[in-house]
Amino acid sequence: MSASGEYDCIVIGAGVQGSFTAHQLAKRNQKTLLLEQFVLPHSRGSSHGQTRIIRKAYEQDFYTHMMEECYELWAQLEREAGVKLYRQTGLLVMGPEDSRSFQLYKNTLQKNNVPMAILNCDNFCQHIPNVNLAVGDGAFVDITAGVLYADRALKTVQGQFEKLGGVIRDQEKVTDIKPGPVVTVSTSADVYRAKSVVITAGPWANRLLAHTGLQLPLKVVKINVCYWKEKIPGTYNVKQRFPCFLLTESKESKVHIYGLPSNEYPGLMKICYHVGSETDPDQRDKQTDRSDIDILQRYIARGFPGLVPEPAVVESCIYTLTPDEHFVVDRHPSHSNIVFGAGFSGHGFKFGPIIGKLLCELALGEVPSYDLSPFQIRRFQDKTKSAL
Ligand SMILES: Cc1cc2nc3c(=O)[nH]c(=O)nc-3n(C[C@H](O)[C@H](O)[C@H](O)COP(=O)(O)OP(=O)(O)OC[C@H]3O[C@@H](n4cnc5c(N)ncnc54)[C@H](O)[C@@H]3O)c2cc1C
Structure with missing residues (x-):
């Protein structure tokens, strides 16, 4: 796609998960648009503030396994941008x-x-x-646990995304999503089209998913x-x-x-x-x-x-x-070119780089590099409402 309103992928929501997803897509040479309803930076969602904890200590092995690679990805971003984002404290x-x-x-x-x-x-x-x-x-x-500098991390990853040619449009609220082989996304300012769409809208996830006929138990x-x-x-x-x-x-x-x-x-x-x-x-x-x-x-x-x-x-x-406090990282059951990351249940920041990688893989139709069964919506079954 080449016209200015046409993209390979549109990511909705520039919190930690959307920003890392957009960065991954741009790294994979995808023409990517990152849409955000508020002026950036803002403090109305879940990713603002100076600090978050990063740790491998979890009750479940699958989080600890993902964190192995995630620490590497944080370090890689620090090196690429020349910015310190992590401080080891234990x-x-x-x-x-x-x-x-x-x-x-x-x-x-x-x-x-x-x-x-x-x-x-x-x-x-x-x-x-x-x-x-x-x-x-x-x-x-x-x-090896420690502190992540959260606001600085968001600014850094958004900056790296833009350096790769990615486009950020803030103060543009998505008002409609029309599914199809090419997805049409309307905002308060414009209309865009893309081969795939990633919804990372944090607390507003269900409002966006409603346009696609899906509701999650959030x-x-x-x-x-x-x-x-x-x-x-x-x-x-x-x-x-x-x-x-x-x-x-x-x-x-x-x-x-x-x-x-x-x-x-x-x-x-x-x-x-x-x-x-x-x-x-x-x-x-x-x-x-x-x-x-x-x-x-x-x-x-x-x-x-x-x-x-x-x-x-x-x-x-x-x-x-989410009811089990595990994330939702999945494809739309009826529209495989719409993917979403939601329900990060108060512990998702540290996983930003790996969630970005996984959502990028899903958006590109690839097999994800981790077993996503703990994060799939079918675990909710009767609690997931689909109008489709
Ligand atoms: C007090 C607190 C402490 C935490 N501590 C930790 C911790 O120590 N370690 C850790 O790993 N995690 C922690 N977390 C969790 C972590 O911060 C969240 O899991 C993470 O920030 C979620 O990011 P997100 O991108 O999903 O959501 P958000 O950051 O909310 O991003 C969603 C974005 O989508 C935008 N959006 C929504 N609707 C639209 C629309 N219609 N159009 C355009 N844009 C839209 C929103 O404005 C927002 O910017 C903590 C969270 C809180 C609140």
């Missing part, structure tokens, strides 16, 4: 020693020979000062991104080599609490709860439930005595959850 995993979840995390790392250090109650304080390990809790460190929730003040500045600082952490469950909650060392805001450590309240992505700030903050306050007062147990900064972000 990830401290804590949880009831005898719980299924804690054991799964530990076993997955051990089975896959991921560098790790097991801590016991005698050496814990020496390695991780200023954290109280609960009685009965075990702890280990996923050594739940959109607002997450309060809380930063907590160090009583003595530097106590939990990235420069003092304080790690990221993941608490699988605790007295306060059966659900994850996770945190990152103080870094982006001096003297403030980011600690969040892996649960939020349902929201409409266009009305995110109307959601004011703070019950998650109460849980965090109780945990921080007990587990992090060096922090003031009152959030100093609260920002907002959105999770798009």
Whole structure:
């Protein structure tokens, strides 16, 4: 296709997944258009903010396997762009020693020979000062884990995409998708046509998929991104080599609490709860439930005595959850040239480069380089609505 409104592929949504997909397509010499409804950069979706955790510690082998290559792809982008996107800090995993979840995390790392250090109650304080390990809790460190510089990563990958001739049109909301051998995409400003379309619309995924007759069982929730003040500045600082952490469950909650060392805001450590309240992505700030903050306050007062147990900064972000919290990466059941990545369930950022590669392969009609069965929509069966 050669006319200006005609592309090999159109990617809808310039969050982490769409941006990496567009970059992969451009690397494969595809004439690619990346459409974004807001002016870039923006903070209305799921990929904004300075930091995210990268780790191999997972309960399931398939994520750990994908992360092996994904670390390489992050490093490759750093080299190509000459930008630092990752800082190794390690990830401290804590949880009831005898719980299924804690054991799964530990076993997955051990089975896959991921560098790790097991801590016991005698050496814990020496390695991780200023954290109280609960009685009965075990702890280990996923050594290669760390922090990704999220905003910088998005800017970098979008810049690399443009350097390869890719076109980004921001402030252009997609208003219609007409499936067919050539897909027609209408926006608030123009109409485009492409051989294939990738939908990576984050919390808005179902609104876009509705144009194709498909609805996924996705739940959109607002997450309060809380930063907590160090009583003595530097106590939990990235420069003092304080790690990221993941608490699988605790007295306060059966659900994850996770945190990152103080870094982006001096003297403030980011600690969040892996649960939020349902929201409409266009009305995110109307959601004011703070019950998650109460849980965090109780945990921080007990587990992090060096922090003031009152959030100093609260920002907002959105999770798009699937029922099993595994991603959706698949082809449309009726239109094989429409593919989508959705439902990244609050843990998709680190996978951006590999999701981009997989969605690019699907868009090109290739066999994907990983077994995508954990991510296919047929696992939902009765929960997936198709009008087709
Ligand atoms: C508080 C918080 C902490 C997290 N921590 C981690 C972590 O430590 N590690 C990790 O790996 N992951 C983490 N995640 C998850 C990760 O950030 C998300 O999984 C990821 O950002 C999802 O990216 P996305 O591209 O699918 O969605 P988004 O970033 O939301 O991108 C979708 C884009 O599509 C655009 N769009 C939607 N509709 C249209 C339309 N009609 N027309 C044009 N454009 C459209 C949107 O504006 C948006 O820019 C966290 C998430 C949150 C909220």
